[in-house]
Structure formats: structure tokens, C-alpha cells
Amino acid sequence: xxxxxxxxxxxxxxxxxxxxxxxxxxxxxxxxxxxxxxxxxxxxxxxxxxxxxxxxxxxxxxxxxxxxxxxxxxxxxxxxxxxxxxxxxxxxxxxxxxxxxxxxxxxxxxxxxxxxxxxxxxxxxxxxxxxxxxxxxxxxxxxxxxxxxxxxxxxxxxxxxxxxxxxxxxxxxxxxxxxxxxxxxxxxxxxxxxxxxxxxxxxxxxxxxxxxxxxxxxxxxxxxxxxxxxxxxxxxxxxxxxxxxxxxxxxxxxxxxxxxxxxx
Amino acid sequence: xxxxxxxxxxxxxxxxxxxxxxxxxxxxxxxxxxxxxxxxxxxxxxxxxxxxxxxxxxxxxxxxxxxxxxxxxxxxxxxxxxxxxxxxxxxxxxxxxxxxxxxxxxxxxxxxxxxxxxxxxxxxxxxxxxxxxxxxxxxxxxxxxxxxxxxxxxxxxxxxxxxxxxxxxxxxxxxxxxxxxxxxxxxxxxxxxxxxxxxxxxxxxxxxxxxxxxxxxxxxxxxxxxxxxxxxxxxxxxxxxxxxxxxxxxxxxxxxxxxxxxxx
Numbered sequence: 001x002x003x004x005x006x007x008x009x010x011x012x013x014x015x016x017x018x019x020x021x022x023x024x025x026x027x028x029x030x031x032x033x034x035x036x037x038x039x040x041x042x043x044x045x046x047x048x049x050x051x052x053x054x055x056x057x058x059x060x061x062x063x064x065x066x067x068x069x070x071x072x073x074x075x076x077x078x079x080x081x082x083x084x085x086x087x088x089x090x091x092x093x094x095x096x097x098x099x100x101x102x103x104x105x106x107x108x109x110x111x112x113x114x115x116x117x118x119x120x121x122x123x124x125x126x127x128x129x130x131x132x133x134x135x136x137x138x139x140x141x142x143x144x145x146x147x148x149x150x151x152x153x154x155x156x157x158x159x160x161x162x163x164x165x166x167x168x169x170x171x172x173x174x175x176x177x178x179x180x181x182x183x184x185x186x187x188x189x190x191x192x193x194x195x196x197x198x199x200x201x202x203x204x205x206x207x208x209x210x211x212x213x214x215x216x217x218x219x220x221x222x223x224x225x226x227x228x229x230x231x232x233x234x235x236x237x238x239x240x241x242x243x244x245x246x247x248x249x250x251x252x253x254x255x256x257x258x259x260x261x262x263x264x
Numbered sequence: 265x266x267x268x269x270x271x272x273x274x275x276x277x278x279x280x281x282x283x284x285x286x287x288x289x290x291x292x293x294x295x296x297x298x299x300x301x302x303x304x305x306x307x308x309x310x311x312x313x314x315x316x317x318x319x320x321x322x323x324x325x326x327x328x329x330x331x332x333x334x335x336x337x338x339x340x341x342x343x344x345x346x347x348x349x350x351x352x353x354x355x356x357x358x359x360x361x362x363x364x365x366x367x368x369x370x371x372x373x374x375x376x377x378x379x380x381x382x383x384x385x386x387x388x389x390x391x392x393x394x395x396x397x398x399x400x401x402x403x404x405x406x407x408x409x410x411x412x413x414x415x416x417x418x419x420x421x422x423x424x425x426x427x428x429x430x431x432x433x434x435x436x437x438x439x440x441x442x443x444x445x446x447x448x449x450x451x452x453x454x455x456x457x458x459x460x461x462x463x464x465x466x467x468x469x470x471x472x473x474x475x476x477x478x479x480x481x482x483x484x485x486x487x488x489x490x491x492x493x494x495x496x497x498x499x500x501x502x503x504x505x506x507x508x509x510x511x512x513x514x515x516x517x518x519x520x521x522x523x524x525x526x527x528x
Contacts, residue, residue, distance in 0.1 A: 107458040127456065156456075169449055170457045174464040176500060177445055179519030184496040185433055190526055192391065192420075193434045194371040196467040198526065200438040203460040204519040212513040215504060223504050230497065232448040236440060237494075240479060240487050249476040255443030255468040262454055262462065 001025050001034040001043070004085045004106065005060035006118025009039035011151045014120045024050035034115045048076040056147060058104075059084040064213045067095030074099035081140050083147075087167065088217040089131045089160035102144050103131040103160060105167070106153060113207065124152040129167075131160045168221035173229060175211060176222065178204040265289050265298040265307070268349045268370065269324035270382025273303035275415045278384045288314035298379045312340040320411060322368075323348040328477045331359030338363035345404050347411075351431065352481040353395045353424035366408050367395040367424060369431070370417060377471065388416040393431075395424045432485035437493060439475060440486065442468040 001009070001023040012018040023040030024047055025031050031043035044050045051057050051073050059069045063086040070082050070092075082101040086092055089103045096103075108126040128148040132141045145155045158166070182204040185197070215222055232251070239247035265273070265287040276282040287304030288311055289295050295307035308314045315321050315337050323333045327350040334346050334356075346365040350356055353367045360367075372390040392412040396405045409419045422430070446468040449461070479486055496515070503511035 107456065109459060126458075129456070166453050166456050170453050170461050174445060174461045177441060178460070178464050178523075179516050180493060180496045180500055181438060181441055182519035182522040183515055184437075184493045185522055187522060187525070189430050189434050190522070192371065192393070192430050193526060194390075195373060196442070197434050197438045198528070199463050199466045200442050201519070201523050202463045202528075204516075204523040206520070208513055208516045208520055211516055212509050215512055216507070216509045219504055219507060223501070226497075226501055226504070229444060229448045230501075232444045233490075233494065233497075236444055237487070237490055240483055240490070243480070243483060245476050245480045248479055249472055251447055252443050252468075252472045252475055255446035255465070256470070256472055258446040258449055258451060258454070259442075259465050259468040261451070262457060264462070264466075 001030060001040060001115050002060060003113050003115065003117050004108070004122070005058065006034055006037065006039040006115035007108075007120065007122035008058060008060075008151065009034065010037070010118050010120040011123065013038060013041070015150065017150050020053075022050050022054070030115060034118075037115060037118065039115055039118050047072055051077040051080060053077075054080045056080065056143075057082045059086075062086075062210050062213050063088050063092060063217050066092045070096040070099045070101050074101070081143060083130075083144055087171065087214045089129075089163040091217045093131060093133060093160040097133075097135075100140065102133075102136050102140055103163075104144065104148065105129045105131070105163060106148070107171075108153075121152070123148070126153055127156050128153040129156050129158060129163050131158060131163050133160065164218050165221045165224075168218055168225040169228070172214060172218055172222050173225040175203050175206060176215070176226065177229065178202065179211075265294060265304060265379050266324060267377050267379065267381050268372070268386070269322065270298055270301065270303040270379035271372075271384065271386035272322060272324075272415065273298065274301070274382050274384040275387065277302060277305070279414065281414050284317075286314050286318070294379060301379060301382065303379055303382050311336055315341040315344060317341075318344045320344065320407075321346045323350075326350075326474050326477050327352050327356060327481050330356045334360040334363045334365050338365070345407060347394075347408055351435065351478050353393075353427040355481045357395060357397060357424040361397075361399075364404065366400050366404055367427075368408065368412065369393045369395070369427065370412070371435075372417070385416070387412070390417055391420050392417040393420050393422060393427050395422060395427050397424065428482050429485045429488075432482055432489040433492070436478060436482055436486050437489040439467050439470065440479070440490065441493065442466065443475075 009021045021040045023034045023043040034040045066084045083104045093103045106128040178201050182201040273285045285304045287298045287307040298304045330348045347368045357367045370392040446465040
């Protein structure tokens, strides 16, 4: 029960959307915090006990452990619908194929992690990508869609592969670039960084192990996104090298056009 | 008179640090705004008139026009000390060598430009880099240092070349990388961007022509910084390619260490 799980619990309880919200985890202290914050009504470290009477189970662990949890949950609660909040989908969905599972990915992170930063409105207006497969029952997809919509999220449906290809560009590549930029900055110059460097490298402060798992789970699409980036980088370098400042300005203008299209 | 010039004027007037603050510019409407906001007491579009009795003149124009302005100011007001707020220094200082000029660069920008966003406390606690040469009179350097300190800035002194090499890493490279990342993002995926992409690409929204001039004025150092970045990028790519996730995690950890050392 961290930021996402805690926020789901708070939102469900604030809206009276669930008869019962149970937090399952390994760390009793975190679970106690979740209970005291009202994110869950009760908690347990015993997965089978926690999910026994569940209609919906949401796995909020790092991506490499999700499929294994899904299989255990499916064994303990065969009638429960299971989803997750992981940042990658193709591998997880493939490994959880035998379970009653449809993957989800809420685009509602934060630099802050931990249940103590949970907020009932974390999903309000945010996109949640739901990734059914050809064999996902329509009723399950409808139920999962309704669940996220009840938290005021906007649900977008795509295949697990489409999800991973898209997120490689919109999330995983930016993280890698921010890390590379930070890692490439000579430490003696850090007193001279200003707003631009701070913004551009902010997500490099993210949890290393969580991100290692994301890149491992989405290697192929991440490589392709990185190569797309490297092509534009080579154009920028060539323009600078040849002092072709019109070409460089055209590239800056294209970046500005894309960035302005999104807004702050 | 834009964000920086306006903020200097507001700070000087709020603290009663100058007998007289005159704004000089080409656009009468901008000058009228500066007067009405209290950033300057009076204004003129005539450079020679504006600087005639000045002790200190601060040139706040795009980098390619600074040296020319400095030469004109030196001709009209031979006893005035002249400085600027440009993002590059080596070329400007070389071209202004004949004038009583010492370059400055306040690390106090904002995505917002224009005198209407000027703030008297824009420089408070921020670094201003001052770049004297071997021939800069010590009294002038002392006066300029005292001037920026009177606006509560922290003054750091380095040579113009040291400045440009440092800022290539801490400011110009991040801008270029943010622009490349935005330009390389498929526009069909923009609805799926979240906090990470938004932070990492924010400065790509900057003024294209101002940045074209900065890269043109700091081409050599920018190329070197870009090549340093490309080396780390190649390491990241190789680690992904070889599924060497320990090497990738080490790179992410190095980025996190650097980023965490700076704080938000």
C-alpha cells in the first residue's frame, strides 16, 4: 500500500464505493499507517486471507513482482477480478494470462511515493490506460472501466503492446534522458544549475530499482524510442557542427511546437 | 526592458539604490508598461539620450545584439560602467573589449518573459556570474559585484571562457536535450504524456530565436557538452541492448545521486 494503492483506498472510502477496503502488504508499519490515514479499513500481511472475499484486487507492487502476485491472488480468490497499476503491460499481461486479470496503468504518479502522500483526488481528470486482450471478457473490461471512472479518471483502452510502445516515448525515454543528463553533468558545476537543468533532470531522482525493472520489462520499445531520440540528436549535432543555425532553429521550433501543444 | 531589466529596475527603486532609473528600448508600449509598473521612472527610445548621465548601464537584449549596444553606449557615455545579462559571455566580452564593460549573467530566468512578470526579488539568493578579463579595472569589478549584491544576488566570478564552458553543461545542453526530446515525441502520443515528460521538456517552450543566438554564440562548448551527453547515452543504449540491467541501474543511480545532491 503506497501512493497509488493508498489513493485508491482513500477515493473509494470517501465516495462510499466499496463495502470493504482491505490493504495487503509485507510491512506491518506501512499497513498501520494506511489504516490510520483511512486509506484502508483493515489490513493483513496474509495475501490469501486478504483477498478471500474480494470482488476486485488491485496489485500495486513493482512491475517484476506483479505477475507472480496475480497468479497467487487468482489461486486464492478465483472469482475476483484482478488488475494492477504497473508502468509496463506486455510482459505482465502475458505472464498473468491464466488469471482473471486485465492490466491498468494510471498516468498519475508523483515524485513523492509512500502512502503518507496518498490523496483521494489523485486520479481526478488523469488518464488510466486499461489493456484488455482478445480473450478478456467484455463484462470484466466494463467493470474495470467503471471502477476507474468512479475515481474520476479518464479511461483509455489499448493493447498491452500499444501501451508499452506509447509509454516508451512518453514516460520511459524521458526518464532515461533525464538520468543521462544528470549523470553527464560534471559535479563541480552543480552550483551553477538553474531552473532549466532542474526541470529537465527532476525525474532522475526517481527510485532506481523501480525504473530498472521498468526498462527491463520494456527493453525493446525503450531501445526504439531511444534510437528515435538519437536520430534527432544527430540532426541537432550536425546543425551545430556545420553552423547551420537555420536547421537548428527549425529543430528548436519543432520542439517548441510540440511542447506548446501540451501546455504546462 | 523585459523580465530581467524590469526586475532590476523594481529592485533598485524599492531599495532606493539609484538616484534615477531610466528604461531604454525600441517599443514605446513596452516602455510605457515599465513606467506604469514602476520598474523605471522614465523611459526613452533614444539610446544616447537615455545613457547620457548614467553611471551604470545594463544591456538586457538578446545575445547577438549586446556587443553592438555596448559599443554605442560607450560612445554616448564614455564614463559609464556597462554590463549585460546575456546567457553567453566569451564572444560578447571579446567584441566589447574596447568599452568600459564587464559581462554579467544572472542565473535567474523564468519561463515567463516580459516586463509584466518582473519582480523586485527575482535575484534574491540567485547566482550572478560576473566575467572580468585580465584588463578589467579592479574598481569596476568591485562596483559591479556590489551592484548585484545590493539586489541580494550571490556573485561568482569566472573568465568568459570558463562561464561559457560551464553554462554549456548546466543550461545550454539541457535546453537542447529538452527540445530534442519534445521534437522526437510522436504527436499522436501527446495525450499520454504525464509529469515526467512535462518536466523534462518544459524549457523546450522557450523562445526559439533567443536560443538560436545562444547556441550560435556558444557553439564549441555546446558541441563538447553534447558529445559528453552522447557518450553516456551510448553507455545507456549498450546496457539496454545487452540486457545488462546492472550497468543500467548503475547509470540511473549516478543520475539520481547527482540530482539528489541539488534538491528540488
